[in-house]
Amino acid sequence: MSDITRRCIEWMLGVALWPAPREYRELFAADVRSTFVREAFRVRQDQGRIVLGVYVLRTITGFFLSSLAQRLNTLRHPTVDLSGIRGDLQVAVRSLIRAPTFTVAVVLTLTVGLGGSTAILGLVNTVYRSALPFENGEELVRLRSFANAAAGQRVYNMSSKDFYSIRDGNRTFEGVVAMDGGSLSILGDDGATRVSAIAVTEGWGELLGLRPALGRLFSAEEEALGADARVALISDAVWERFFGRDPAVLGRPLATASGPFSIVGVLPPRFAYPYEAGVWTPGHLDPSAWQAHSLNVVARLAEGMTAEHATEDMARVFGALKQSQPGTTPDDGVSVVSSREDLIRDSADSLRGLAAAVISLLLLACANVANLLTIRLVDREADTTLRAVLGATKARLIRLAVVESLVLFVAGGLGSILLAALLGRWAGTLIPDVLRTQLDLNEIQLEPTVLVGAMGIAVMAGLLTGGVAALRASKRDLQSALRNQGRGSPGRATGRLQNLLVVSEVSLALVLLVGASVLFQHFQQLRTADLGYRTDDRMTFQLVVDTERYAETGARAALLVELEDRVRALPQVIEVGITSVNPLCCGDWAAPIRIEGRTPPADAPPLLIHHGLVTSTYFEAMAMPILRGRNFGPQDAPDAPPVVIVDEALATRFWPGEEALGKRLGLDREGRPQRTVVGIVPTTIRQGDYTESWYLPLSQEPTGSSAEIIHVMIHQRDEGALRAAREVVAEIDPTLAAFGASTLAALRDETIGQDRIGAILASLFAGIGLLLACLGLYGLLAYRVALQTREIGTRLALGAQASQVVFLIFGRSLRLLGAGVVVGTGFALFLNRVLANTVPGVEMASLRQIAGLILLVTLSAMLASLLPAMRAARLDPARTVQG
């Protein structure tokens, strides 16, 4: 038999014997190998190769099955094998089963700490690393105008003038394009459907690196013609919905309320940038227009350029513009952010805050577990010293401790992976809808790296904490350890570290509790606040009024009057009003105003307020009473003197202590008239950044102004109102597309949805923080009591009452607690200030709130101290003194 054959057989035999109990292998493995080889040789000689092959196969199989059978037998009748890692595992597992409270506490802490962190970090990772919808998206930047205001910097879209100045004057971009958001009513088989439509400037598709799934991008000639080219790119969703994915869609007309467009291309699936667009057309902008700020401007950095270079360059370009053409822009500069930051900007701060909070809790959880492990080592000191006396080496003792902590951390790690997978689904609901669309995110991706990282942390932490704790234990003199059990104190450094840990945990718990409390209070206020209008039995939908179709003088006004009258006449409707801006959804409009008779300083920032156009019945439909003055009426015709209704906030701000009725103010634009205040309404709580509001009559706004999308607000008698109203709209004009229907109550819930989630998360973190603090305090006190049983026993033997011992323990707890409360209160007030400044509507916590939370932390700490205190009080003085 060749050497290779023999080695193969031996190898296979080794595999077959692997499941067998160690005792069997130690006794027979070598003998089996040599006998098998000899027998195989004999079979080969006597009966040939084929029979040898059969013999080898049969024998290997026989040994494998025999090994399994013996292993099973061992499991049914286990014998403790105390040598080797396997024995250590058995000892560790049995030992942990005998201490269920400790085991559950540690594994739960790790599961929650690691699992929660993994899920939340998975969320952050998903958002920050998901693919952008552009080629080489990391080179794209978003440009926005900004103005410095007293309340801080405001950023907003650009004007055409600014866009062209940047496009022609920059030195850092490969190209700059602009997108103007709007909408189209697509006429399909089931009526008109409103779709977000974007007008784009030259080179848009090439700059973004788009590759149509069908057809092509716009040609240079089409881009030069702008809207007159009557060509369009459509999204995959529009292709599916209106053309059934017809491969011959190119060249077919896209029928819209403002005329047909010829389809030249279909963009890739899931591309809907920006504003969930469905149609893109070439646009043509007026280079001199500087007042309207509606352009979404994107640029691609030239090779070697960074966002910082671009920022400096924009300062140069903008400065030159302001100098050469003063008064042509109210802006103070141009901000440059990466396209990713732009897409996630509304969520970036919360994501970062979330990540920081989670990492802090994770560190605390690990520190707490390290503390609990140290306590366990002290608790088991008798057991450890006994093993040492019976012959266990230091290496073995350290190994036992390391294996035990490793088992705990691996169990916690596995639990954390399971929890992360479960939490991953829930955490996905935290992804804002706009991100879900823009970045095509539907769920948290728990990447293998994140999971492996979590397990890696678990294993490393287990080895480290177990090793460190065991090393300390192994250094103790065994003889004196046996003699001096219960008569000790932690080392100075260790003691200080432990005190610091507990004080930090108490402070953090208080900070988190105050944060959660104010956020929850804010959320409750939002939920129950008087908005200044009613949302019950109110519903709304939107309409796109094509300004070209209703370009004739008075046509638009007539449309709105007919719409209101016919909807109001419906039996399901109590009242109806129309507005340009819904207070609970779909963006806000702001206008810079100037007050008659007041000239602000040249460098003063613009006075921006909420700007709304309404019909006279809007206030009635929304249950907003006219507090003083009058509502709009028939006398406020297009050619009548311009009037305005303002809210109390505006009246108080600009005319404090005076009557605002009769005062005059107007849009801070050249040629816009001053308007007379004819009515005062309540201040409303609405989305957007502006507290003060003014309302202009829709009848007095010229055609083609900002009211292209209108919101119909209905105070309904029953739920059939929406369907009936839609039918009225279709009867008036089949090209009018009603969309975005919802009750105001649902919109309100949606608006405060993110605040609700924030409040829930903050409360969750606060609860976990408090739990960790209590665990830490319990652990520390239990440890100290265990170390000092002899001292306590002596006190009891000398006549101290059990209650005095309890007070002694509580006294220690109170000292740590006091330090934690003092530090925590300071940080909590600081955090509160930050929240109040950054989250609109959040207020500072009251003294009563803070006192209540301190009481909660104190009671929790007292509860955590109770167990060690009672254990100390129940010590048998005789036994502890004798040792």
Next chain:
Amino acid sequence: MNATVFRLLAVLREGPRDASGILDRLRELSDDEPLPSLAGFYRGLKRAVDEDWIEVVEGEAEGNRGRPPQGYIITPGGRAAAETEALRMKRLAGLVLTTPHGGSQSGK
């Protein structure tokens, strides 16, 4: 005690042997009876070691790959167990091999 273990003890009663020696002797004594498989053979050896019927000894000569060959020797307990089993099987055999009325079969 199963047949494999009994046969092992029977062979080792003759003197200590290594595993191959036991197998060779079993072949000689088999009378075309099938031998146990190698896995079964070692299971029997293990059983006998566990029951203290045989002992494992290491030989002095150099064996395979420099390891001294492993041998097996029957213990006094093993001898006694083998003899007890033999007597038991003889009694059982007698139940089958004697005539129904107690006399022994004789040729006529």
